[in-house]
Amino acid sequence: MPTDFRHLSEQLPDWVQACRAYAADGRVATYIPELAHAPQQALGIALHHKSGLTASAGDCGMPFTLQSISKVFTLLLALIDRGEQAVFEKVGMEPTGDVFNSMLKLELVQPGKPFNPLINAGAIVISSLIRGDTPEQKSGRILSFIRELAGDDRPSFNESVYRSEAATANRNRSLAYFLKDNKVLDEDVEPTLDVYFKQCAIEVTCAHIARMGLVLANDGVDPSTGRELLPKRYVRIAKSFMVTCGMYNASGEFAIQVGIPAKSGVAGGILAVVPGELGIGIIGPALNDKGNSTAGVHLLKRLSEQYDWSMF
Numbered sequence: 667m668p669t670d671f672r673h674l675s676e677q678l679p680d681w682v683q684a685c686r687a688y689a690a691d692g693r694v695a696t697y698i699p700e701l702a703h704a705p706q707q708a709l710g711i712a713l714h715h716k717s718g719l720t721a722s723a724g725d726c727g728m729p730f731t732l733q734s735i736s737k738v739f740t741l742l743l744a745l746i747d748r749g750e751q752a753v754f755e756k757v758g759m760e761p762t763g764d765v766f767n768s769m770l771k772l773e774l775v776q777p778g779k780p781f782n783p784l785i786n787a788g789a790i791v792i793s794s795l796i797r798g799d800t801p802e803q804k805s806g807r808i809l810s811f812i813r814e815l816a817g818d819d820r821p822s823f824n825e826s827v828y829r830s831e832a833a834t835a836n837r838n839r840s841l842a843y844f845l846k847d848n849k850v851l852d853e854d855v856e857p858t859l860d861v862y863f864k865q866c867a868i869e870v871t872c873a874h875i876a877r878m879g880l881v882l883a884n885d886g887v888d889p890s891t892g893r894e895l896l897p898k899r900y901v902r903i904a905k906s907f908m909v910t911c912g913m914y915n916a917s918g919e920f921a922i923q924v925g926i927p928a929k930s931g932v933a934g935g936i937l938a939v940v941p942g943e944l945g946i947g948i949i950g951p952a953l954n955d956k957g958n959s960t961a962g963v964h965l966l967k968r969l970s971e972q973y974d975w976s977m978f
C-alpha cells in the first residue's frame with residue numbers, strides 16, 4: 667500500500683519528538699575531533715516522495731557531513747567511470763560482520779582485497795578509481811555528482827572536518843598502506859586519502875540526502891524531469907550493498923527491524939530508500955555502539971512499522 671503522505675506529514679513532528687529521547691542512549695563520535703561539537707540531542711528528518719511531495723521535522727536544517735554515506739555515491743561514480751568488471755576486480759560483494767574500519771579480514775581471507783565498497787578499506791580503493799588527473803579533479807567530480815543528485819549547488823566541503831580527519835586518520839592511513847602493499851591500491855596513498863577525506867567532509871542537510879535517496883528509490887531517474895541520472899543496473903548494485911552492508915555490522919538487525927536499503931555515516935546521518943516511493947534523510951549525531959544514529963534508527967523503525975515499508 668502506498669505511504670499515506672498526508673498522515674505522515676501530520677504525525678512526523680510528534681514521532682521525531684518521541685524518538686529524540688533515544689539520543690540520550692548514544693554518544694557523538696569523537697575520533698574525528700571536529701565531529702565532537704555536534705549537538706547530542708539533535709534529531710531531524712526530511713522525506714521526498716516521487717510525486718513531488720516533501721515532509722520534514724525536527725532539526726532537519728542542521729548541516730552535517732556525509733562521512734560514510736558518501737561511499738554509496740563514490741561507488742556509483744566509480745561504476746560509471748570504470749564499469750562493473752574493473753570495480754569488482756578491486757573490491758568484493760560480501761558483508762564482513764566487523765566494524766567499518768577493521769583490518770581483520772583484509773589479511774585473513776583474500777590478501778588485501780576489501781570485502782565490499784562500504785567498509786573503509788573498500789571505499790578507499792573506490793576513491794582511487796574515480797577519474798581525474800589530480801586529487802582536486804577527482805574531488806571536484808565527486809562534489810558535482812553529489813550536487814546533481816541532491817538537486818542543489820549548496821553541498822560543499824567542510825574544510826574544518828576535512829582537516830580534522832586528515833590530521834588524525836592513522837587507522838585509515840594504515841589500511842591504505844596495507845592496500846598499497848598488496849597492490850590493490852594502484853594510486854599513491856596520500857592523494858587517494860585526500861580524495862576519501864574530502865568526500866566524507868561534504869556538508870549537506872537532510873533534504874539533500876532525501877533527494878539523493880529519491881533518485882535511488884526511482885531507479886536512477888529524477889522523478890521531476892524524467893531524466894536518467896544513474897544507470898538502473900548500478901542503482902540496483904548500490905541498493906543491494908545498502909541492504910547487506912549499509913548499517914555496518916548492524917545491517918542484519920536493521921534488515922529485520924526496518925527492512926529498507928539505508929546507509930549511515932559517523933556524523934549521525936542516515937540515507938534511506940523506500941523503493942519506488944521515497945527518499946529519506948535523517949540526522950541524529952548520537953550514535954549507538956554499532957556507530958548508527960540511535961534516535962535515527964528508532965525513527966526509521968517507527969515509520970517502517972507504521973507504513974509497512976519492509977521489503978521482506
Ligand SMILES: NC(=O)CC[C@H](N)C(=O)O
Nearest residue numbers: 733734766786866931932
Ligand atoms: N563510518 C563512517 O562514517 C566513517 C567515515 C570516516 N570518515 C572514517 O573514515 O572513519
